[in-house]
Amino acid sequence: MKKFVDLKRRELKFKVGDEVYLKLRPYRQRSLAKKRAEKLAPKYYGPYYGPYLPPEASIHNVFHISQLKLKLGKQHTIQAQQPKLTAEFELQLWPETVLGIRWSPELGANEWLVKWKGLPDSEATWESVYSMNQQFPSFHLEDKVILEPRGIVRPPIINVYKRKGKKGITQDNMEE
Structure with a gap:
């Protein structure tokens, strides 16, 4: 039985100083539920160095290892180039x-x-x-x-309107 359960589990090893993402459920934790659609919030928060969380997150800093995800690669911050303003802003x-x-x-x-x-x-x-x-x-x-x-071809005529004739007036009535 343990053999089959262990197939789904993974062993995670972190080193001191590794950045990790923290998996949170904001719709369950009221300290993070600040938006209307909490279920649409990000699945992982971070990256953080170990358990050092920001002070505004009122969460205990002990987590199960399954709630952590190792951050891969380097973080590149791209700053948007600000457009230039004139003297009159x-x-x-x-x-x-x-x-x-x-x-x-x-x-x-x-x-x-x-x-x-x-x-x-x-x-x-x-x-x-x-x-x-x-x-x-x-x-x-x-x-x-x-x-x-552009071209010399005009668009096709789609709607054609005909005027309805008057009822009761025929050629026979006009001769008399």
Whole structure:
């Protein structure tokens, strides 16, 4: 019996100074339940060095080893590059490139995915072609001219309306 149970268990060994994640159930522990949807909270918290928890976590610092998970790899903190402000504390953005084009049914026009100068690609926004041409009339891609698909073919006529004729009036009645 013990042989089958041991197949599901794993032996964990930690060294002094290892960073670990702590598995918590925030919907059971009221000291962590600060959000509306506690069940959607992260499964593991951390990384922490051993049992050194932050002071705002009012939890006892002794845990079963099955509640710990070893942190793998180095933690890289990526700081977002702050956009530059003018002397009047205004944010001035200039378009750098167009990353994509899509049709917007709400606007009834095309939109461009614009990458702004000084911001990463993740900060690119969808802007309408009309507003971009109004705000930045000199914006032109160096050798990549994006043309909107146009042609001489008009869209097909889908709805055809006919006027109903008046009842009771025929050619025979008009001759008399």
